[in-house]
Amino acid sequence: MLINLSDVLSEQHKTIEKSCMPDMAEFKAEFGSFPISEKKAAHIVAEHVKGKQLLIKGTAEFTIMVPCDRCLTETPVEFALEFVKNVDLEESDDARVDELDEKNYIDGYYLDVDKLLYNEILIGWPTKVLCSDDCKGICSVCGQNLNEGTCDCEDTGLDPRMSVIRDVFKNFKEV
Numbered sequence: 001m002l003i004n005l006s007d008v009l010s011e012q013h014k015t016i017e018k019s020c021m022p023d024m025a026e027f028k029a030e031f032g033s034f035p036i037s038e039k040k041a042a043h044i045v046a047e048h049v050k051g052k053q054l055l056i057k058g059t060a061e062f063t064i065m066v067p068c069d070r071c072l073t074e075t076p077v078e079f080a081l082e083f084v085k086n087v088d089l090e091e092s093d094d095a096r097v098d099e100l101d102e103k104n105y106i107d108g109y110y111l112d113v114d115k116l117l118y119n120e121i122l123i124g125w126p127t128k129v130l131c132s133d134d135c136k137g138i139c140s141v142c143g144q145n146l147n148e149g150t151c152d153c154e155d156t157g158l159d160p161r162m163s164v165i166r167d168v169f170k171n172f173k174e175v
Contacts, residue, residue, distance in 0.1 A: 003111040005046055005054065009089070013048035020044070023114050027064050027121055037076060038063035042113055052089040058082075060117055066129045070137035071145050075129055081120045 001023060007014040019041045027034045042060035049055050062079040087106055105116035136146035144151040 001113045002107075003044060003046065003113060004109060005106075005111055006109045008046050008048050008054060009052060009109065015045065015047040017045045018043075020113055022060065022062075022117055024117070027062075027118070029122065029125075035065050036062055037065050042081075042117060044111070044113060046111065049086070054087045054089070056083075056085040056087060056111065056116075058116070060120075062117075062121065064121070066126075068131040068135060069128050070135045071131060071147055072138065073131045073145070073147070075131045077126060077129055079121055079124055081117065081124065083116075083120050085116075 001020045003016060003018055003020075005016070008016055021041050022039055024036055024039070026036055038061075040061040042058060044056065044058040046054055046056050058081070060079075060081045062081070063076050064079065065074045066077045067073065068075045089106070089109075105112045105119065131147075138145055139151045139153050141153040142151050144153075
């Protein structure tokens with residue numbers, strides 16, 4: 001969704017306050033595509049600071065289905081976004097590159113809400129997603145989800161040189 005910012009930048013400097021439903025049905029990134037299971041309307045406020053500088057504030061909520069890093073079960077991850085952006089429309093493209101500023105959500109006098117929310121989700125993306133704290137993962141041999149049951153695969157991950165010590169523990173295991 002595009003929001004026209006010309007009223008904010010005009011001589012009246014009207015503050016724009018809009019609630020809009022994001023168009024995103026899924027979150028697509030280089031590392032995968034993830035369905036959005038739930039989203040609430042984004043609330044955006046754009047106000048004039050000085051010259052061609054704007055202050056953009058907003059909130060949005062998403063629930064995105066992300067695979068668990070251990071067992072690959074689809075897990076709902078909630079994103080409660082709250083952001084404040086200072087935008088200077090007079091800044092040249094070279095200055096933005098020097099500051100490593102990626103304001104791809106401003107195009108002329110229009111604010112692209114979906115691109116802004118996409119950037120905020122990307123910034124807040126978790127480094128590790130687990131379906132539960134005690135997730136057992138999957139078997140590296142057969143792919144069985146170990147949370148749903150065990151498999152009959154032999155544990156090949158043990159060093160054969162440690163077999164003597166393993167046998168000692170098996171033989172003297174207390175009941």
